[in-house]
Amino acid sequence: MDTKIAVIGAGLAGLTLASRLQSVADVTLFEKSRGLGGRMAERRRGDHRFDHGAQYFTARDPAFLSLTAEMTRLGATAMWPVMIDDRRPGAPVSSEARYVGTPGMNGMARRLGRGLNITLETEISAIQPDDRRWLLVDKAGAALGVFDWVISTAPAPQTARLMPSEFSAGARLAQVRMSGCFTLMIGLDRAPELNAEAIRAHHPVVGWIALNSSKPGRDGPPCLVVHSRNDWADTHMENDRDWIEKELLAGVVELTGEDFSNAPHRDLHRWRFANVETPLGAPFLIDAGLGLAAAGDWCLGGRVECAFQSASSLSQAIAKHLGET
Secondary structure, three states, X not given: OOOEEEEEOOOXXXXXXXXXXXXXXXXXXXXXXXOOOOOOOOEEEOOEEEOOOOOOEOOOOHHHHHHHHHHHHOOOEEEOOOOOEEOOOOOOOOOOOOEEEOOOOOHHHHHHOOOOOEEOOOOEEEEEEEOOEEEEEEOOOOEEEEEOEEEEOOOHHHHHHHOOOOOOOHHXXXXXXXXXXXXXXXXXXXXXXXXXXXXXXXXXXXXXXXXXXXXXXXXXOOEEEEEEOHHHHHHOOOOOHHHHHXXXXXXXXXXXXXXXXXXXXXXXXXXXXXXXXXXXXXXXXXXXXXXXXXOOHHHOOOOHHHHHHHHHHHHHHHHHHHHHO
């Protein structure tokens, strides 16, 4: 097994690629964060546990349904039987099953990551040519090794900045448009008086409120997760964080009647690339002659399932290429 592959990003796309390609190549997964899952993220603050990225996922693709069923059997995912109070005018009623990772949203990622060669807290800053192969360099300027293939599963704007100019599909990355989000995490010492476990809001600032502690497998005191609207976040991405928090708290008061400004714990997270507004419209990008490729939910539409579908398709294409060379 002489082919060396580097996968950048340990979200669902990166983990799927690494797990599917490890039988045909020597795969190393690089992740800039301390944990796995990407936007399927969990944050802990004392006894409080927050899913501060993706709130749940659905499964339609037969292969992803099969994976979800297996993860549920293993205790890494569970169905969240929540009735969402959708306040958007004319919002459709959905009967789709909603799933979450357990005991946190990154449960599936942590299970998929078992047995993989993963380097955490390592941010790739450059992909440099090295005698028909690729040298990876981290943010500190240290060389991380030379690889035959490099695959980026980072959000499209980050992938565009990272990919070398030789990447023939690089221009297509500019077609993808992603939007940001602010997440306010509120840890409580009492159960809030809400009329629903989740609210999809029709509000100029707040887009989503969830009683995160209502999800299966979440032990500990009550906690809320509040997401801003994506367009509002894009407008205020560089604003003062205290001002952002106050605006979100004021929106929660308007939507629920509850003031959480004196909650025992509050934390704000900024996602620069949280949602896919305009997807690529293809399952992946590849330059097989150079050994460069990219995949992610941004290829197909932003749902968690799209990350899996994109990575599955790309892994098949790379495995086929390796079998033919």
